[in-house]
Amino acid sequence: MKWPEIVREVAGRGAIVAFEPKDEGLLIGLHGENGATQQKLIESLIRLVRLGRQGNDRDPVREATYRDLAVYRIGDARVTRVGDWIWITNQDSVGKGLIDALHDGTDSSLANTEAFRTAARTGRDHAIWSWGNLEALREQAGGEGIPDRTDNAIGELLIGGLIDLARHVPDLTLVADVNDQGLSLSAVTPFRAEWTSEAREYWWGPEDRGQAPPRLAVADSLMQIEFHRDLSEMWLRAGDLYVDSTVDQFDQAESTLSTLFAGADFGEDILGAFAPTGHLVVARQTFDDPALVPDIRLPSFALVFDMEDAETMGPQLQQNFQDMIGFVNITGAMDGQPRLYQRNDSGDDWELAIAEYRAQAGADRQAKPINYNFSPTLGFRGKRCVVASTAQLARQLVTAELGEAPRSSADVSNTTAIVESATLAAVLDDNRDQLIAQSMIDDGKTRDEATRDVGILIELLSWIDAATLNFSHDEHRAELKVDLTIAPPAESGR
Amino acid sequence: MQLSGGNDGLNTVVPHKHEAYRAARPTLRIDSSDVLAIDAELGLHPACRPLADALEAGQLGIVQGVGYDQPNRSHFESMDIWHSCRRKEDRGQEGWLGRAFDLNGGAAARDPVGIFLGESKLPASLVARSTPVPSIDSPERFRLQGQDAEALTTALSGMSSPADSTAPTGEAAALAEFLERSTGAALEASRRIEAALASGKAVEGYPATRLAEKLSTVGRLIEAGLSTRVFYVELDGFDTHSQQADAHRGLLEQWSGALGAFLKDLADIGRLDDTVVVSFSEFGRRVAENASEGTDHGAAAPLFLAGGRVAGGLHGAHPSLTDLDDGDLKFHTDFRSVYATLLEQWLGWDASPALGGRFESLPLLRS
Amino acid sequence: MTSPTAIRSASANGASNVWEPFRPDVDGAWDERRVRHLVRRAAFGAGPELIETLVEMTPDDAIERLLTGTPDEATRQSESDALARTILASGDPKRLGAWWTYELITTTHPLRERMTLFWHGHFATGGDKVTDAEALYRQNRLLRDEALGNFRTMTHAIAKDPAMLVYLDSVTNRKAHPNENFARELMELFCLGEGNYSEADVQQLARCFTGWEIRQGKFRFNRYQHDDGEKSIFGRRSTFPDAEAVDWVLAHPAAPRFVASKLIRLFVTDAMPTDDELEPIAELLVEHDWNLLPAVRTILRSRRLLGDETIGTKVRSPVDLIIGLLRSFDGTANASRLADDLRRMGMGLFFPPNVKGWDGGRTWINAATLLERANGIGRLLQDDATRFDRRPVGEHLMARFGDDDDSLGKLAEVLLAVRPNDATLARLAAVGEGRSGAARAVARMHALAASPLAQLG
16 A cells, blocks of 8 residues: 555544644544544554564553554554544543543533634645644743744754744744645744845845755755855844854854964855855765775765856955864874875866865774764855865766746745655664664663664654645745655565 | 863953954954953953853952973873873873872772763773762762662661671671661762752752753752862863864853853852862863964963962963963962862872872962 | 792781781681672672672682683673773763773673772873773773783873873973873872872872873874983983883882772772782882782782671772672663762762872762662662663562561671671661552662671772
8 A cells, every 4th residue: 555545544634633733642543434444553653563572671652542442552652543543642531531531421522612723714625734823922921922032053044034933923823735646734823014024135045036056956865955144244243133242252163263264254254255145955974985984884965056246255264264274184183183185186177175084094992983984175166165074065966957946935035954764764874884773772772772773763754755845925925835755665564 | 071072271261451362353352341350451351241250259269371391282191190290201090180089099989089970981080099080971870769769768768687596797787887887878878968959949040951960960969068178070072173163262252151040059068268260271282373363382381279268360371472482371389289289288198199290379369 | 949038027017917828727707798798899799690709719810810811801801802992983072981981890800800990090081171082991901901901001001191181281391391190190100199299209200290281182292392302210310212201111110009009099998008918019019020910919918908807898980880780680770870979979980089089988978979879779779771680679678588587687798898786787777668569679779788887899
């Protein structure tokens, strides 16, 4: 049976998600077309969980009966099937209340509230939907609210704009659809131009029209993010975006960075030299030289930007890059780190400045340091500038073609992303020994137990193909959409 | 308080009128109209308002021209010299305070003699051979945790095993008594700290910085009556090679803001007169600024003492701005003399063995 | 067979040898309580199965079992090496501490592990200064290989050990400027103890180690920097070629007494051993040319160690307390979290406080470390990763001890060297009141393990 079929038979007639804040009770109901398939799914799930059990372990699944219904308890979740519904909850009280209500009938169910019925009409065409009143949530959070300025620079860069929205949107509708490829989840809110703050113009772009660039074609890609962010503006507006202590850190960082960039004004001259759109690319890397295969194999990562003035900036950045590698070599040598050797590579219309490690003669050390994951590289092709952790990725990116512009229902896609699960599984597989050792030491497992657990994790990942994300908006609504494409288990007959 | 990275002494205690200063610092100089006046010639950096107030109140002493012979301009080496009072060739593991702890019964003390409040490695000055010097990253570490904390405190407090048939005898009995007493004392100290923290009255007024948070904790530990003699905190980031102005202002604001609040806190709990706060850095910076609007590693610099019983005002002359040693200010006061003063006059300990030689005490404290 | 040494010292002192073997018929019953005392001192506690096995054996056989470990030891050792090599990839000495913690919890040769830890404190080397995790691991291997082997071999290896020389700032040692650090510590901390040498001896001995250098993480003898002139150490004049100086230091009469004293303090008492206690052990070391096994065996078999009056007379180190607790229940846990907690309690593995190692005894105890002990035990017992005999902690406790009034007393017999009186037990049992069975059992165990008497071993 294919996944779409399974999903339709298990939850094809809709689903319901309810949260009861007082007891922190969560209730999920899946309304399917085929009770027998539902029962099979529950049983497969239980088998999978029991697979992870070790010799003397207690059975991780506990079975009980309540009013003649079989109830399974797996960890904190209670699961039962009633007709063509699967019900999952985290609280006994919620589960019992539900079963009582189904048996006895009651008036106080969720379906009888007006707000719920309204939202239900909106989401009728979708497999799963849910609706939230954010005003009520904000009220419940008390006067605290969302602070004006943050101390989390990475968080601000990633979701700064969403914070603007969270401050104002009255409600949010979550919608899930099942299609031939898998699942699609989307959160939709209203959008008003006046909700975006001036300080976050760097995030939204002028007139909120900041558009993420099309995706680059990259082999072995693990994750890619395309975005509109004017980093120079962000840097110069740090005082409006961040709390004082973080601004102090920016000041100190600026002092250090200016040293590295030979006295240039980092915010204005360096960051300002780039266009406000870019790509973050993470990809699996392979290792050619057996003497330089690190024990822990990290993926490579890179930033890709367009330069505003490639003719002046290119040579200057090259110079800065060389200075920086020299600096790293000198400070690294004091700690006994291996040194980076520099070389250049070029093609028709591109060039790379590469710094890489070379195998050390006569070194009989057992450990291959984590440094070997890096061959920092700066690449140029026309306006495009690539800063990558490896030459391998830089070489790919400097010539990579842009794909199609992101598809979305709205005008402007500010941020898009993709995570490729198969590559993630491959990266984990590259580090299987490390993961096993980690599970032994951090979870107190034996080698056998750890080996099995890691195997299960990697197998589970192979069930998912990829997840894509797109944040887009037009004049009236904003949407955060996640598409999950699923690769069904190759052979389900075991 | 260790100001790591090399604080620019010249832009902290500023000879703002001096021609040589103005000429050496074309972009970084601080103008006479901006400084907080100490006397006719010198002024504090405008970010040091809380220190200017302390100076006014006679609670701040500025020792000028502190350093040592043949200054080393490596951060690590110079900091090691300040920590150990020894040159590399004849350095052991211990620091000057660690040695002093060992020599003055630190190993047997009820409360730790020295406490480091920080996340990084223990500063070498506190390293001792037999005295345990704990690093505490937050006061949370100093109390029983978890949902049973209260019941546990009750159960473990004032525990003693009355003699009955099963009671240990001999060596085991003596050890049992020692452990029961130590457990009682630990819980008592923890209770004092918690009570002080819970009252929360003096904690107000601290700026929202990590350094201030640590000093506020020190205030609570002092208030709780710990017999600890030395609390050690660090503020890093003073290595301002380029674009110094904003970074240095921010650092001085953090330092003086936290220190000012701490002094006020101590006054509120009535402990200002038995606390002295020493702020030092491994070296000052060069007189002339560099081409990146920053300054490079230098030598002599001012050192700051604050508290109710410090001799307020300036100590020693400002080092000459024209008679330089390879572009750096010359020291006239050996830092070990400051240490000797603190060890002998404040802590009441013999200074020579800790410092590895005799150093003259200075009139920096009031009796 | 009675050794001549034993006869001589017995007659010289005009008293019986303090290290006479323990005799179950005369000195007390060979029962569970005594076996628990033995494994607390010689290993890190033991689970019910091993306790039962050892009770069934004669004392001599039981001790032999502890001294040799289990037959599958070689396989386990290679697995442990493989794990260490994987951990070394991070290059972080702290991860190495987590690895060792894992080893301490799971080892099938706990006595050798205890000796390795002891030598780590003796030849203390710290990851705060030696940031090369691999060098630290190699030193650890060296100490483990000789843990119950030969002290002379170990000392010679340490003299050329990269981690040690880096720790003592002796990576270069030129004849124009002999580095006195290693020479001083060799006499003061490793072999003789203070007061048995002069400053002149330090200076002369330092000349013997000139040209002993570390390059690229390896030992190198730089003959151009070695001072091959005549030196005078303890009154003997010689050029002391090669590593002869190490042997000459070990030939000093104070050396066997110094090592004997540390071995006795490891197993028997926190107090300074008396001459009567020192001499026989020192002589065993000399007689067997620094082989450690006979001395350790004699101590472990003795009435002095196994007699009633020795039970509960040592302050337990953090490792004794925490690893002992886990091993007594065949437990497993998050080792990296435990390594952090041990460090907070004052016993960071690969992070001794300084070259002198841990002083032990009462210096383990102060306000900060006692609170860390109590909190560390609480975190350990509450952590989901912690299992006793593969089951959740509370569940295991309920199954094994039940939750009647006597359950805490039964737990105390497993966990504590000295049984608390009923009033104390009642006080501790009040912790966790109002909670359900398993949660209450965990809370009570926390209270018991954090109590003053639980710190005794």
